[in-house]
Amino acid sequence: xxxxxxxxxxxxxxxxxxxxxxxxxxxxxxxxxxxxxxxxxxxxxxxxxxxxxxxxxxxxxxxxxxxxxxxxxxxxxxxxxxxxxxxxxxxxxxxxxxxxxxxxxxxxxxxxxxxxxxxxxxxxxxxxxxxxxxxxxxxxxxxxxxxxxxxxxx
Amino acid sequence: xxxxxxxxxxxxxxxxxxxxxxxxxxxxxxxxxxxxxxxxxxxxxxxxxxxxxxxxxxxxxxxxxxxxxxxxxxxxxxxxxxxxxxxxxxxxxxxxxxxxxxxxxxxxxxxxxxxxxxxxxxxxxxxxxxxxxxxxxxxxxxxxxxxxxxxxxx
Numbered sequence: 300x301x302x303x304x305x306x307x308x309x310x311x312x313x314x315x316x317x318x319x320x321x322x323x324x325x326x327x328x329x330x331x332x333x334x335x336x337x338x339x340x341x342x343x344x345x346x347x348x349x350x351x352x353x354x355x356x357x358x359x360x361x362x363x364x365x366x367x368x369x370x371x372x373x374x375x376x377x378x379x380x381x382x383x384x385x386x387x388x389x390x391x392x393x394x395x396x397x398x399x400x401x402x403x404x405x406x407x408x409x410x411x412x413x414x415x416x417x418x419x420x421x422x423x424x425x426x427x428x429x430x431x432x433x434x435x436x437x438x439x440x441x442x443x444x445x446x447x448x449x450x451x452x453x
Numbered sequence: 454x455x456x457x458x459x460x461x462x463x464x465x466x467x468x469x470x471x472x473x474x475x476x477x478x479x480x481x482x483x484x485x486x487x488x489x490x491x492x493x494x495x496x497x498x499x500x501x502x503x504x505x506x507x508x509x510x511x512x513x514x515x516x517x518x519x520x521x522x523x524x525x526x527x528x529x530x531x532x533x534x535x536x537x538x539x540x541x542x543x544x545x546x547x548x549x550x551x552x553x554x555x556x557x558x559x560x561x562x563x564x565x566x567x568x569x570x571x572x573x574x575x576x577x578x579x580x581x582x583x584x585x586x587x588x589x590x591x592x593x594x595x596x597x598x599x600x601x602x603x604x605x606x607x
Contacts, residue, residue, distance in 0.1 A: 341565075343558040396547065397554040404497040404555025405562050411495075451605050 305452075307445030309384060310365060310374035317442045318362035324435035325354040325395075331428035332402075343401040344425070347432060350398040354391050354435060361442075378453045381446060388443035392436055399432035459606075461599030463538060464519060464528035471596045472516035478589035479508040479549075485582035497555040498579070501586060504552040508545050508589060515596075532607045535600060542597035546590055553586035 307313040329351040332344055339345055361384065368374045406425045409417040417425075461467040483505040486498060493499055515538065522528045560579045563571040571579075 342561050393550065396550060400551040400554040401558030401561075404558040407496050407555075408559050408562055 305445055305449045307441065308449040309361070309376065309381065309446055310368035312365075312369055314442065314445065315362060315365035315369060317438050317445075318358045318365055321358035321435050321438045321442070322355055322362060324431045324438065325351045325358065328428045328431040328435060329355065331424050331431065341405055343398070343405045347398040347402045347428065350391075350394045351432065351435070354395055354439065357387060357391055358439070376449075376453060378450070381450055381453060385443055385446045385450065388439050388446065392439040392443055395432055395436040395439065399429050399436055402429040402432065459599055459603045461595065462603040463515070463530065463535065463600055464522035466519075466523055468596065468599070469516060469519035469523060471592050471599075472512045472519055475512035475589050475592045475596070476509055476516060478585045478592065479505045479512065482582045482585040482589060483509065485578050485585065495559055497552070497559045501552040501556045501582065504545075504548045505586065505589070508549055508593065511541060511545055512593070530603075530607060532604070535604055535607060539597055539600045539604065542593050542600065546593040546597055549586055549590040549593065553583050553590055556583040556586065 305311075307317060329348060332348055332351075364375070402425070406417075406422065406429060409425070410422060459465075461471060483502060486502055486505075518529070556579070560571075560576065560583060563579070564576060
């Protein structure tokens with residue numbers, strides 16, 4: 300198997316950085332949303348928590364695979380594995396975009412209705428959570444695109 | 454230029470059907486949202502209206518291009534044009550997913566708060582609008598994927 304190097308594709312250090320970024324942002328989003336906040340009152344927020352709970356193990360696993368590939372200089376790039384990775388990234392990036400958008404929509408509505416539903420401190424947390432979810436979406440979309448780019452050359 | 458036929462790629466009748474579907478669903482979403490409904494009270498709903506207002510002319514234009522290609526049996530498949538089409542589809546599909554999700558999140562919250570904010574008849578309309586926006590997203594995502602598939606062979 301010849302070695303093709305697309306920066307950001309599985310097994311490169313750029314991919315490791317992307318995966319690490321996804322894990323960090325998804326964890327931040329989860330923490331902002333679930334720590335001392337009554338998120339279960341709104342179904343969008345519950346959805347965000349569920350999706351981020353899926354993104355974290357997925358990205359952590361792939362970050363470990365990347366770290367292993369970099370250290371041992373062996374890249375497990377069978378087309379079948381790549382397909383699984385690409386489709387997984389794809390689905391998770393759509394889910395996290397959907398979660399971030401619905402959360403953002405709800406926050407905007409809560410900000411409009413004002414004080415009783417949304418104390419300033421709580422709403423700031425919700426906003427941070429939505430923003431980090433957007434960043435996590437962006438990074439997993441980038442990973443998915445880089446891996447898709449690599450696919451025809453395998 | 455050799456003729457490659459990926460069903461659903463630009464210039465085929467499947468692509469024409471997809472474009473027509475996008476136009477129909479986006480128009481339905483826009484009508485459900487803007488006809489006798491005070492959509493400008495919620496920023497998510499305004500966003501949905503704006504995005505659907507972008508999807509309709511885009512899909513109509515490409516449907517006309519497809520109809521022209523089918524009738525005259527000439528397909529304008531320069532890679533540059535394909536790139537523009539793919540990136541446009543991509544961006545619009547993300548925008549419409551985002552709009553549909555934020556609308557769905559807001560509707561869910563309105564349904565929870567109940568009667569004064571969301572009379573049954575109005576909320577049904579909002580739901581129909583979000584559902585048709587999701588369908589329109591799905592079709593433009595499919596178009597984009599088919600065209601991307603064609604690209605390496607050009």
